[in-house]
Amino acid sequence: xxxxxxxxxxxxxxxxxxxxxxxxxxxxxxxxxxxxxxxxxxxxxxxxxxxxxxxxxxxxxxxxxxxxxxxxxxxxxxxxxxxxxxxxxxxxxxxxxxxxxxxxxxxxxxxxxxxxxxxxxxxxxxxxxxxxxxxxxxxxxxxxxxxxxxxxxxxxxxxxxxx
Amino acid sequence: xxxxxxxxxxxxxxxxxxxxxxxxxxxxxxxxxxxxxxxxxxxxxxxxxxxxxxxxxxxxxxxxxxxxxxxxxxxxxxxxxxxxxxxxxxxxxxxxxxxxxxxxxxxxxxxxxxxxxxxxxxxxxxxxxxxxxxxxxxxxxxxxxxxxxxxxxxxxxxxxxxxxxxxxxxxxxxxxxxxxxxxxxxxxxxxxxxxxxxxxxxxxxxxxxxxxxxxxxxxxxxxxxxxxxxxxxxxxxxxxxxxxxxxxxxxxxxxxxxxxxxxxxxxxxxxxxxxxxxxxxxxxxxxxxxxxxxxxxxxxxxxxxxxxxxxxxxxxxxxxxxxxxxxxxxxxxxxxxxxxxxxxxxxxxxxxxxxxxxxxxxxxxxxxxxxxxxxxxxxxxxxxxxxxxxxxxxxxxxxxxxxxxxxxxxxxxxxxxxxx
Ligand code: SF4
Numbered sequence: 001x002x003x004x005x006x007x008x009x010x011x012x013x014x015x016x017x018x019x020x021x022x023x024x025x026x027x028x029x030x031x032x033x034x035x036x037x038x039x040x041x042x043x044x045x046x047x048x049x050x051x052x053x054x055x056x057x058x059x060x061x062x063x064x065x066x067x068x069x070x071x072x073x074x075x076x077x078x079x080x081x082x083x084x085x086x087x088x089x090x091x092x093x094x095x096x097x098x099x100x101x102x103x104x105x106x107x108x109x110x111x112x113x114x115x116x117x118x119x120x121x122x123x124x125x126x127x128x129x130x131x132x133x134x135x136x137x138x139x140x141x142x143x144x145x146x147x148x149x150x151x152x153x154x155x156x157x158x159x160x161x162x163x
Numbered sequence: 164x165x166x167x168x169x170x171x172x173x174x175x176x177x178x179x180x181x182x183x184x185x186x187x188x189x190x191x192x193x194x195x196x197x198x199x200x201x202x203x204x205x206x207x208x209x210x211x212x213x214x215x216x217x218x219x220x221x222x223x224x225x226x227x228x229x230x231x232x233x234x235x236x237x238x239x240x241x242x243x244x245x246x247x248x249x250x251x252x253x254x255x256x257x258x259x260x261x262x263x264x265x266x267x268x269x270x271x272x273x274x275x276x277x278x279x280x281x282x283x284x285x286x287x288x289x290x291x292x293x294x295x296x297x298x299x300x301x302x303x304x305x306x307x308x309x310x311x312x313x314x315x316x317x318x319x320x321x322x323x324x325x326x327x328x329x330x331x332x333x334x335x336x337x338x339x340x341x342x343x344x345x346x347x348x349x350x351x352x353x354x355x356x357x358x359x360x361x362x363x364x365x366x367x368x369x370x371x372x373x374x375x376x377x378x379x380x381x382x383x384x385x386x387x388x389x390x391x392x393x394x395x396x397x398x399x400x401x402x403x404x405x406x407x408x409x410x411x412x413x414x415x416x417x418x419x420x421x422x423x424x425x426x427x428x429x430x431x432x433x434x435x436x437x438x439x440x441x442x443x444x445x446x447x448x449x450x451x452x453x454x455x456x457x458x459x460x461x462x463x464x465x466x467x468x469x470x471x472x473x474x475x476x477x478x479x480x481x482x483x484x485x486x487x488x489x490x491x492x493x494x495x496x497x498x499x500x501x502x503x504x505x506x507x508x509x510x511x512x513x514x515x516x517x518x519x520x521x522x523x524x525x526x527x528x529x530x531x532x533x534x535x536x537x538x539x540x541x542x543x544x545x546x547x548x549x550x551x552x553x554x555x556x557x558x559x560x561x562x563x564x565x566x567x568x569x570x571x572x573x574x575x576x577x578x579x580x581x582x583x
Contacts, residue, residue: 013350013439017547022526026229026236028204028303040549060351060384064547065526066286068204068302089355089386090286094302144187144316155211158308 263494
């Protein structure tokens, strides 16, 4: 899948409480969650984000709670892919399970600024910063994880593997 | 080659004789947990698979975050859980009046046992490592799938050995141990790894201390935290756990990625400043920080031992006039025991409110939300921006003794400033 869009740039340890504050967790409706996505760190985000855009962040993105509402809110807000130095593990699983592509790029994320144009080949783990011309390669995913991603998430995968 | 506790438990549940870090495996799970926030999406995914619940005794459902319901939307979510329980004959459901905060309730009720694998759609599921189980948080989809299949996939984590020596000084508790560790290694210091506690110091830790420590393994980014099953643990488990279980020990030649040593006798009461649990300072080192609210409770510090400590400090003292104190026993049993011990009376006489068990303010749900610019001292586990209310409010994480002392003096204070 080839994704292209402008970047939204955030720092280290972006936690699930700022991705979607608990005060909005009395619903699990994606469109409703999207309205409050990133509200406590970037109130402008949900109003300005365009479909297809990409979040680029630092270390430990998605740390904190297990709320799947976090990747759901990001996806429903229109974000097509999250690139980070590293991801917190529950967030990583959740994003995989709901079909939000993630790319773990290590310190290369420092080569991205707010508003850079980016092209991502999610399956190949290839990221191009069109603004600077630089190209980056993420380590390839284990085949098992690739299968879940290709199935579009865990439920389809589980259904597909059942006899 | 030897295996760690976590590796051994995982191998056993995957039907393998050995596993190594990085390996992707599928394990049978002994319990799947969800709460009132994470269950509705899990149920939606569960239904898509189109299979019955894999075991009606092994799906554990606890409405604790927004219950007793704080508003109409949360009432609807609790209703989804209640109806599911009826439809699928779930045995381990804890209605308001019998419930507690999930991670206080499950060990207390003997629902988690050594050597088991427990997954929960709640990040603090790692608490059950205190009884020698492999327990980890997952999302709603993982929980929903496991409710149907009884299985979950994992990447086998590498392990960090946390070697504890010595004994804790007076007024220093499990909370100070885990905050000190997180201060040392950082909020992603154990990301995707297991924290395996060991050493002569373990024996001196109470189960309440161990549950607090394992609870916050996730705050170091860990997949799980796990303790050896010693006599302290076996005494705790006796008469609680009705099912058969098999404690697992690490092999003597197990491989660890690194070792962190902590001398318990050198620790002092600490506080984690906003907005990350790694911003740890000794209470004795800090400047004056005045406060507006104190919360004593949560899955981290809502057990009887925690309330006992706070009560000991509150006894004969009053809450500072500028401070609101909210005490939340972690379960109905804790509430009842605290009442019998006279702790509840001590709290009320000191000027604190006592709430029914709930997560409430811990996640900024209700029952003690902070206004802009307000500062809380809390025995909970996260001090992220906006966690307890307004985005411009602040949360300082401490153990129950520091919380009580701070409540009395109106500023963050060491227990020794109030009592001998
Ligand atoms: S008490 Fe707080 S941390 Fe614990 S389960 Fe409830 S909301 Fe989560």
